[in-house]
Amino acid sequence: MKTHELIAELREKNDTKIVLMVMDGLGGLPLEVGGKTELETARTPNLDRCAQQGTTGLSIPVLPGITPGSGPGHLALFGYDPLEHRIGRGILEALGINFKVGSKDLAVRGNFCTIDNHGNITDRRAGRPTNERCVAMCEKLKKIRIPEVEVFVEPVREHRFVVVFRGDNLGDQINDTDPQAVGVPPLIAEGKDPHSVTSAKIINEFVSQAKTILQNDAPTNQVTLRGFAKYPKIETMEQVYGLRSAAIAVYPMYKGLARLVGMDVLDAGNTLQDQITTLKKVWNQHDFFFFHFKYTDSTGEDGNFPAKVEMIEKFDKIIPEVLALNPDVLIVTGDHSTPSKMKSHSWHPVPTLIRSDLCRPDRVAEFNESACLSGGLGQFSAQHLMLLAMAHAGRLGKYGA
């Protein structure tokens, strides 16, 4: 029996509130032998108190040793198997610019490139145009019309943009048209199944019209397309858990991931304090709140250990305002580790705490990697976190008599 079927059978409604706070890329590594991680270095009295009051552990996002991207990392936290549900590159790119992709959409990442008189690519990134030029060229491409589908073209930055084709029965089993080489023309799109064959014709028509429109715009005089992806079929949080869910995130990508699983995506401003204000405002309207904080990841990616420590401490300071709302279940975790030492996402398990009246206490009184190793949750699959959230919220009945 699949976990979601089990939940559907056991779930119960009540008026409890669950808050899932995600410090992106939370887990870290010491810089030196015998040193401390970012979280071990940070002064986090509020998180430490939550750890003491609640139960702690380390979550494994996908599998031991597997480093997740933001998509799989968050799907796992929301209780979806990230190896079953895959979010293609095109869809993620669209989510990242806050384009509201939906079930009829085929999305793809586009690159402006330069071609010579023979149609061969001479620069795959069109000399990295300015963002302004990217916007201007996308405006031109918005004039493309193709029968039976709506076409959306949106700038990302420099040579990058997103194309979304909206229509019935589109397929995404289509090769990239980017040949990943210069001196050759863009590849012709070909589909691997009947729907994708039809869609490939649409793609080729798009590229053909783009070439005509851009013919006098060298170096941005042609486009290549990479990572065709249909909007994934995925149940909503409401369907799986019966939870009215809200996302309180600042970055478009995480808003997009939340929308993908049917959360209400709120306008949460730009700062942690804006997010807290939003949380307070909508407290009575939802059961579940996904609260996302990006800067623990971005400072980690930058390899900036002290800045990551600072971001953790900044996050710690808002915890009392969340506790003042008296959530029935508060979870603090990350979607993966991003050690400053590695300047990248990593596979290392992620410190996690659950605070609720029904927690079985452990002896952990600090929130960090080494303390959580002794925690009551042990090391567990991040996919099981929502089961624990639902249980501690009294929202899961007994299985079997």
Place this chain on the structure above:
Amino acid sequence: MKTHELIAELREKNDTKIVLMVMDGLGGLPLEVGGKTELETARTPNLDRCAQQGTTGLSIPVLPGITPGSGPGHLALFGYDPLEHRIGRGILEALGINFKVGSKDLAVRGNFCTIDNHGNITDRRAGRPTNERCVAMCEKLKKIRIPEVEVFVEPVREHRFVVVFRGDNLGDQINDTDPQAVGVPPLIAEGKDPHSVTSAKIINEFVSQAKTILQNDAPTNQVTLRGFAKYPKIETMEQVYGLRSAAIAVYPMYKGLARLVGMDVLDAGNTLQDQITTLKKVWNQHDFFFFHFKYTDSTGEDGNFPAKVEMIEKFDKIIPEVLALNPDVLIVTGDHSTPSKMKSHSWHPVPTLIRSDLCRPDRVAEFNESACLSGGLGQFSAQHLMLLAMAHAGRLGKYGA
């Protein structure tokens, strides 16, 4: 998505070196209440230092409570699901005598037995003949010729030998001809699927010819056959991980298991020092080194606690020579536990350490069962060990964007 498909998608090449050192049957039990295990008793300064520098934990070979044989124990360490990939008794027996079984082979274990004038078995082990007689009788059986297949007969010891049938489309869904009883004749082989039906005829012809050849050789005047097994279809380590892998083992069975997953099986001499010499010699030619040490298991099987302690200490002494090669990832573990107290393999989780620059440190500074309980790897499935090895070696890219 299966783990091996995931690895195929994520794996990256680089020039890192991974060493997997297996102390066979490493885990143990105290002899008395309040006592120490073999590993806790042994003086292991080098392994303790590795544990301190790296991350430790306990690996579960198959499932909690499941005692593995050498085949499943090693398959799990190599990252193959031992419940999916089964190595039949006949193939294991052939591997154990260093017979180079291949994809067209059907292997089976043979026993010399004694039959009376009516063809009924009077002794299932033919009075346990000497090894010399076993060899001599096998020489006779080598004369057997059967159309369409090559037949190989090789002695093991006493009443035991191996038969390998090599041909196209052989099947192994065939009953044992050993009735596991005296006073009755050997059973007729019958196949359960078309290929096995054809193979069963070949088997019965073999037994019939053997009876004729051995008719004047009582007490070794007939044979029974047990554990028909086709060579398993299994991807190689190179196919799964992209690793050029070498096995540095002394015992034939472990060389055979390594050959099964496509490792280069080296002539590694007879002693630990020979093995180290081999490791140094081939260091630049491979990415992955499987280093096997048998005597922790055999002393455990003998119920010889002090001898197992001594073997562990002997193994500890060679660790500096391995570290001198500066492996990017060093793993020390066992394929299962073999407590001297039980004189057999057991299900108890196996102490495991990983030492690499990317380990997240834990507070463990000793390598043994009770210390590893607090380790950063927690208790984990042995099948995930290779994922961790690949991750720490920088050989696995990010999953999803």
